[in-house]
Amino acid sequence: MKRFGKMVLVLLLCGLCFSTFAFAEGHGKGGKMLIGYTGFAPTLPFSVSISRGVQDKCKELGYEFVVLSPAETKAELQVQALDNAIIKGLDGLVIMPIDARALGPSLDAAQKKGIPVVVVDAVVNHPSVLAFIGTDNLEAARMAGRYIVEKTKAKGDLLLIAGQIGHPNGDKRLKGVKEVCEAAGMKVTVRPTDWMTDRAMQYATDELQANPKISAIFSSWDPGALAVKQAAKSLGLLDKVIIVGFDGDLSALKAIKAGEILATTRQQPYLMGQSGVDVLSKVFAGKKDYLKEVLIPGEMIDKSNVDKYLQ
Amino acid sequence: MSAGMNERKAILGEPGVPQLMALFAILIVFSVFAPSFRQIATYSNIIVHSAILGVVACGTTIVLISGGLDLSVSSIMAISTVLVGTVLINELPIVLAILAGVLVGALCGLVNGTIIVTTGVPAFIVTMGMMGIAKGASLIIGAAKDMSIFPKSFTVIGTGLRWPGIILAICVLIIFFILWRTRLGFNAYAIGGNSTVARLSGVKVKRNQVIYYVIGGFLAGLAGVMYTAKFDLATPNTGDGWELQAIAAVVIGGTSLFGGKGGVFRTVVGVLIIKSLETGLIHIGLGSFWQRITIGIVIILAVMTDSLQRKSD
Numbered sequence A: 001m002k003r004f005g006k007m008v009l010v011l012l013l014c015g016l017c018f019s020t021f022a023f024a025e026g027h028g029k030g031g032k033m034l035i036g037y038t039g040f041a042p043t044l045p046f047s048v049s050i051s052r053g054v055q056d057k058c059k060e061l062g063y064e065f066v067v068l069s070p071a072e073t074k075a076e077l078q079v080q081a082l083d084n085a086i087i088k089g090l091d092g093l094v095i096m097p098i099d100a101r102a103l104g105p106s107l108d109a110a111q112k113k114g115i116p117v118v119v120v121d122a123v124v125n126h127p128s129v130l131a132f133i134g135t136d137n138l139e140a141a142r143m144a145g146r147y148i149v150e151k152t153k154a155k156g157d158l159l160l161i162a163g164q165i166g167h168p169n170g171d172k173r174l175k176g177v178k179e180v181c182e183a184a185g186m187k188v189t190v191r192p193t194d195w196m197t198d199r200a201m202q203y204a205t206d207e208l209q210a211n212p213k214i215s216a217i218f219s220s221w222d223p224g225a226l227a228v229k230q231a232a233k234s235l236g237l238l239d240k241v242i243i244v245g246f247d248g249d250l251s252a253l254k255a256i257k258a259g260e261i262l263a264t265t266r267q268q269p270y271l272m273g274q275s276g277v278d279v280l281s282k283v284f285a286g287k288k289d290y291l292k293e294v295l296i297p298g299e300m301i302d303k304s305n306v307d308k309y310l311q
Numbered sequence B: 001m002s003a004g005m006n007e008r009k010a011i012l013g014e015p016g017v018p019q020l021m022a023l024f025a026i027l028i029v030f031s032v033f034a035p036s037f038r039q040i041a042t043y044s045n046i047i048v049h050s051a052i053l054g055v056v057a058c059g060t061t062i063v064l065i066s067g068g069l070d071l072s073v074s075s076i077m078a079i080s081t082v083l084v085g086t087v088l089i090n091e092l093p094i095v096l097a098i099l100a101g102v103l104v105g106a107l108c109g110l111v112n113g114t115i116i117v118t119t120g121v122p123a124f125i126v127t128m129g130m131m132g133i134a135k136g137a138s139l140i141i142g143a144a145k146d147m148s149i150f151p152k153s154f155t156v157i158g159t160g161l162r163w164p165g166i167i168l169a170i171c172v173l174i175i176f177f178i179l180w181r182t183r184l185g186f187n188a189y190a191i192g193g194n195s196t197v198a199r200l201s202g203v204k205v206k207r208n209q210v211i212y213y214v215i216g217g218f219l220a221g222l223a224g225v226m227y228t229a230k231f232d233l234a235t236p237n238t239g240d241g242w243e244l245q246a247i248a249a250v251v252i253g254g255t256s257l258f259g260g261k262g263g264v265f266r267t268v269v270g271v272l273i274i275k276s277l278e279t280g281l282i283h284i285g286l287g288s289f290w291q292r293i294t295i296g297i298v299i300i301l302a303v304m305t306d307s308l309q310r311k312s313d
Helices: A002-023 A045-061 A075-088 A103-111 A137-154 A169-184 A197-210 A222-234 A248-256 A269-284 B002-012 B017-033 B040-065 B073-089 B092-117 B123-142 B162-181 B182-192 B193-200 B204-232 B242-253 B265-284 B288-312
Strands: A034-038 A064-067 A093-097 A117-120 A127-133 A157-162 A186-192 A214-219 A243-247 A263-266 A292-297 A299-302
Touching: A002 B017, A034 A075, A034 A269, A045 A064, A045 A222, A045 A269, A064 B193, A075 A093, A075 A103, A075 B040, A075 B162, A075 B204, A103 A117, A103 B002, A117 A269, A127 A137, A127 A269, A127 B017, A137 A169, A137 A214, A137 A263, A137 A299, A137 B193, A157 A169, A157 A222, A169 A186, A169 A248, A186 A197, A186 B204, A197 A214, A197 A222, A197 B040, A197 B123, A197 B242, A214 A222, A214 A292, A222 A243, A248 A263, A248 A292, A248 A299, A248 B265, A292 B002, A299 B182, B040 B073, B040 B162, B040 B182, B040 B242, B040 B265, B073 B123, B073 B204, B092 B204, B162 B182, B162 B204, B162 B265, B193 B204, B242 B265, B242 B288, B265 B288
Parallel strands: A034 A064, A034 A093, A093 A117, A117 A127, A127 A292, A157 A186, A157 A214, A214 A243, A243 A263
Antiparallel strands: A263 A299
C-alpha cells in the first residue's frame, strides 16, 4: 500500500510538471529584443571585450542582453548553454565559438527557430550563420612574423606557442607566423597548447632549457604570451628572447609598457561585438545591406605606440 | 535469493525518495519562476545533456558502492575519444572504433583494479596516477591533430535524444540488474559495507573489486565514444572534470560516498538534478557562475544528508 501511495505521488508530481506546459511562454515577440552572447569563459579578456561590445551596443539600441558563456572554456558547456537558451527563446545570437566543429546541432536548432546568428572571431561553416566578423588572422599573423624577423634580424630559432590545432584562428596564426619566419631562414618549433596557459608556460620552460638558440617566442594569444614571459623570467632569459603575443589584451599592453614582452598583435574584440549587434539590428529591420564577412586588419603594438592604447 | 533481497532492503533503506522529491521541487520551482521552462523541449533537452554523464555515473555508482573510487574516468574518456577518432579518420569500420573506445576503458579499469587489490595502495592514489597516464597517452595520440567530421552513421549514436537515451537506458538497466539480481552486485554492497566481514564470509573480495573497476572503465570508455559522436570531434581535452561531476551526480542521488549503500536509479536522479539546475538557471537568466555555486551547495547538502542518515542507522 505504501509503495502504491508513493507511485501515485510520483505520478501526480509528474502530472503537475507537465501541466505547466499549458502555461508556457517562450520569449515573447512583443517585448524588447533579447540578444545572447556566448564565447570563451570570462577568464579570457578577449571574450570579455567582445561581450562588453555586444552589451554596450544592446544598451544603445534598446535590446536586452544575456551572457551565455560557460564558466569553463569547454565546448560541451557552450553547446549546453546555447541549446537551453535556444529553447528558452532568443531574438539573436552573437557567438564566439570555443570549438566551431561542435556547434552544428545547436546552429540547426537556432535555424529551425528562426534565430539569426552572427559569428565573431572564429569561422563556422554553417548555413544559418548570417555574418562573420573577425580579424584577418592570416594576414595579421604574417605581419607578426615579419615583425619578428625584423627584430631578430632572422637570427636564432623561433618557438611558436600555438593554440588548438583545428581551431581556425589557431591554425591561421600558426601558418602565418611560421611561413614568414621559415622563409627568412629561421628554424621554427611549434608547441600546441589547446589555449591552456599552464601548458604554454610548461612548454616554454622546456624548450628554453633544451634549446639555447631560441631568440624569439610567438604566442598565439596574449595570456599565453604572459605565461611564456613568466617562464623566461624564471629562467633569467627575459633579456635574451623577444616575446610577441596576439590579441591586444590590456594585461599584455601593460607588460609591453614595462618592457617584459616586446609586442602584441592587436585585435578589436569590442568592435567585433558591436558590429555583431549592428548586423542583427539590420536583420530585425528586414534589411539585407550588411557584409557577410568583415575581416578586420591587425596591428602591431609595441613600446612605440602602446601609450595610444593604454588609456 | 529472496532472503538476500530482504537483507538488501535493510541495507539500502528507502529507495532515494528524498532525492526524487528534491528533483521535483527543482522542476516545479523553475516552472513557476521561468515561463520558458514549461515546455517538453526543456525536459527532452535535460535528458539529452544528461545522457553521457549518466553513462559515466552508472560506472561510478557500482565502484562507489563497493567502497572504491575512480578518479581516472575523465582521462579514460579522453583516451577513448582519441582512439575512436584515430580509427575513424583511418576509415576503418565504425564497429572497430566503438570497440577501441570501450575496450581501452575496460583495460584502464583492469589496470586500476589490479594495482589497487594487489598493492593495497589507496584507490585515490592509484586512479589519480592512471588519470595522468591515460591523459598523457591521449595527448601523445591526439594532440595537435584535427580529428573531426566523422561519418553520419557513427555520429547518429550521439545526436539528439534517441540513441543517447537508448544507450543510457540500457546501461542503467544492466547496472541495475547486476546490483539487484547477481551475486557480483550483492557482493558490491557487502564489500563496500565491510570488506573484512565480506571476505570472512567467503566473498572473493579482490576479484570482485577488479571487476567493478573494469565495469566503471568500460562505461567511461563508452561515454568517450558517445561524446565523440555527439560533438563530432576527437580531442584530448575531452572529459576534463568529469570524474568529479560523475561522483557529484552519484552522491547527490543518494549513493553513499563511503560505500555499502546506494543504487543506480538514485544516480539517474542525481544526474537529472544537476542538469535540471543547470538548465533552469539559464531559463531564469542567471549565468554559469551561479550554476557552479548552486551545484556546490547541493553536493554539500547531499553529503550532509548521507552523513545524518548513517548516524541514525
